[in-house]
Amino acid sequence: MAADAATTAARSPLHEPGYRVLLGYRLCAILSYQVVAVTVGWHVYELTRNPFALGLVGLAEVLPYIGTALFAGYLVDHLPKRRLGALACAGLAATALLLVLAASGHLAPGRTWPIYGAIVLTGLVRSFLTPVYTALFAQVLRREQFARGASLGSIAFQAAMVCGPALGGVLVGWAGKTAAYGTAAALAIAAGAVLLALRVEEPRPEGPRAPVFRSIREGLRFVFNTQVMLAAQALDLFAVLFGGAISLAPAFIAEILHYGPEGLGILRGAPALGAVAVGLVMARRPPGRHAGRLLLWAVAGFGLCIIGFGLSRHFWLSAFFLLLSGVCDGVSVVLRSTIMQLVTPDGMRGRVASINGIFIGSSNELGAFYAGSMARLLGLVPAVVLGGCVTLGVVATTAVKAPKLRRLDLREL
Numbered sequence: 001m002a003a004d005a006a007t008t009a010a011r012s013p014l015h016e017p018g019y020r021v022l023l024g025y026r027l028c029a030i031l032s033y034q035v036v037a038v039t040v041g042w043h044v045y046e047l048t049r050n051p052f053a054l055g056l057v058g059l060a061e062v063l064p065y066i067g068t069a070l071f072a073g074y075l076v077d078h079l080p081k082r083r084l085g086a087l088a089c090a091g092l093a094a095t096a097l098l099l100v101l102a103a104s105g106h107l108a109p110g111r112t113w114p115i116y117g118a119i120v121l122t123g124l125v126r127s128f129l130t131p132v133y134t135a136l137f138a139q140v141l142r143r144e145q146f147a148r149g150a151s152l153g154s155i156a157f158q159a160a161m162v163c164g165p166a167l168g169g170v171l172v173g174w175a176g177k178t179a180a181y182g183t184a185a186a187l188a189i190a191a192g193a194v195l196l197a198l199r200v201e202e203p204r205p206e207g208p209r210a211p212v213f214r215s216i217r218e219g220l221r222f223v224f225n226t227q228v229m230l231a232a233q234a235l236d237l238f239a240v241l242f243g244g245a246i247s248l249a250p251a252f253i254a255e256i257l258h259y260g261p262e263g264l265g266i267l268r269g270a271p272a273l274g275a276v277a278v279g280l281v282m283a284r285r286p287p288g289r290h291a292g293r294l295l296l297w298a299v300a301g302f303g304l305c306i307i308g309f310g311l312s313r314h315f316w317l318s319a320f321f322l323l324l325s326g327v328c329d330g331v332s333v334v335l336r337s338t339i340m341q342l343v344t345p346d347g348m349r350g351r352v353a354s355i356n357g358i359f360i361g362s363s364n365e366l367g368a369f370y371a372g373s374m375a376r377l378l379g380l381v382p383a384v385v386l387g388g389c390v391t392l393g394v395v396a397t398t399a400v401k402a403p404k405l406r407r408l409d410l411r412e413l
Contacts, residue, residue, distance in 0.1 A: 013149040018140030021198045023156045025085065026133055028191035030157060032092050033126065034164025035171070035184040036099065038268050040115060042172055043103065045250040047112055054247055055372020060116040062369070064123035066358055070216045072127040073354025076135050077215070077347065081202055082195050085132035089192030091125030096185035103177035127357065132195075134353035138346060139200045147410065150337035151283035158279060158330060161272030169265020219351030222344075229343055229352075231402035232295060232336045233359035235394065239299045239332075240360075240367050242390040243306040246271065246322065247368030251380055257315045270319045274326025275333065282334050291335055292408030296399050298331035303391030310384030336360070338410060 013019045044053050076084060095118045101107040102114040133153075141149045171180035224230055249267045253259045259266075287294060305325035312318040336356075344352045367387075374383035399406055 013141055013145045013152055016140055016145075018136075018198060018200050019149065019152075021194060022133065022136055022140055023153065025191050025195040025198070026153065027156050027160050028187050028194060029089060029092065029129055030160035031164045031167070032089075032096065032184045032187035032191060033122070034161060034268075035168040035180055035187065036092075036096055036122065038165040038168035038265060039172055039177055039180040039184070040099070040119065041247075041250045042169075042264060043099075043177055044112060044115060045254070050376075052372045052376045053112065054250060055369040055375075056116065057119055058247060058368025058372070060119040061123035061126070064120050065127050068124050068127040069354040069358050070219075070351070071212070073131050073219060073351035073357075074212055074215050076128065076131040076350030076354070078350075081132050081135050081350075082198055082200075084128050085136075085195045086192040088125040088128035088132070089188050089195065091121060092188035092191070093185045095119070095122045095125070096181045096188060099181040100178055100185070103181055127354065130357050131350040131353040134340070134356075135349040136198065136200060136202075138341065138349055139202065140198075143342075146341045147286035147338050148283055150341060151279050151286060151334050154330060154333045154337065155276050155279035155283065157333070158272040158275035158326070162269040162276060165268030165272075166265040169263075169268070173260060173265075216351065219348055219355055222348060223352060223355045226343060227402060227404045228292075228408055229339055231398055231405040232339055233356055235295070235299055235398045235405075236332060236336060237359045238394040239302060239391045241370055242387040242394065243303055243325075243367065245306050245309050245371060245384040245387060247371050248375055248380060248384065251375065252318070256313065256380065257318060259315055263315060266319055267322055270322035271326030271329060274323040274328075275330030276326075278327045278330040279334060282331070287335055287338065287410055289409050291338075291410045292405045295332055295335045295408075296395055296406065298328045298335075300392060300395045301325075301328035302332070303388045303395065305388075306391060307385050307388035310381050310388065335410075339408075342410070 040057055041054060044057055047053075098107070098118040098121070099115065102118070107114045137149065137153070138146075167183070168180050171183060223233070246268060249264055253264050253267065257263065302325050305321045305328060308321040309318050309325070312321060340352065340356055371383060371387065374386065377383075378386065
């Protein structure tokens with residue numbers, strides 16, 4: 001039995017056809033989302049020249065996301081996952097097509113409200129994407145492959161985070177915003193088609209379906225009673241919330257670094273490039289001992305990189321700090337994903353992934369709103385440096401308050 005487990009663990013998840021298809025879905029969906037994100041940032045700043053307006057973009061997405069996420073997790077646990085994911089991808093495509101109308105002047109030319117309205121729709125449908133991926137992840141891989149699968153999934157995620165902003169920046173710079181939004185719509189449609197092509201037998205929930213709110217409470221109780229998972233998620237939530245410097249990249253490009261939209265794509269893609277590099281290393285050498293300490297050090301490094309970015313006045317030095325921040329964040333992503341997959345029961349994966357999404361996914365948008373607000377009050381540079389310093393304080397507090405995370409060994413889960 002032990003020999004069989006070792007053989008399965010040594011087998012690359014990429015040898016599993018279902019896993020490859022699932023990665024294709026994730027790659028296309030995130031590419032679509034990122035092309036829209038970088039284009040919307042440039043679009044809004046072009047219309048307003050106001051960093052606070054960039055923060056409102058994050059707020060317009062995160063509020064509907066938070067309001068929908070728990071119910072999305074419940075639906076993923078009780079309904080066909082592939083169909084839900086395909087419908088969410090159709091929603092992403094609809095968002096991009098609305099933005100095509102806005103960018104081409106056919107819908108309230110010169111006004112920002114159609115852009116914010118489309119981003120609200122993005123927040124609603126995005127709440128389904130990760131729970132669907134997380135639930136199907138456990139269906140296409142065996143438990144012994146989870147750590148390597150999480151690393152490879154992080155590589156696919158971060159590769160899309162590299163290519164998406166770069167593609168968006170190039171499209172905006174050379175073909176215009178309408179072409180960028182149209183490309184995002186095509187990628188979203190491709191993601192839905194790939195997911196429907198996945199061949200996997202989804203287990204049916206046993207027994208009568210629990211009432212919605214009781215089922216959601218069960219998921220919340222599980223997360224909040226599991227110190228290791230709760231601490232890892234809270235650590236990332238507050239670190240990204242206060243260290244959300246990347247949302248201010250359009251303002252840094254225009255006012256401090258003096259580059260065009262191509263430079264914006266480079267800055268938005270640099271963190272993901274660093275995360276891809278570290279993901280490749282962790283896929284070959286999955287984390288085990290001292291995983292908790294590694295997570296704490298990684299988030300502390302992230303905070304230091306954000307401070308460096310805020311103080312830099314040179315474009316390529318700024319890109320380098322963001323690259324290093326991506327290395328640190330990539331370590332954090334792999335560890336959090338592995339912890340979640342290892343400790344979550346199969347029948348609760350959708351709900352737990354949604355709760356995790358509120359912690360992790362919403363932190364980027366809340367961080368964008370926080371960064372935009374602080375930039376308006378303090379200025380661009382003080383806002384970013386302060387955020388990095390607060391991130392270091394969050395790490396110190398978590399290390400003291402969550403001893404189980406500090407001593408975590410993944411082999412014991």
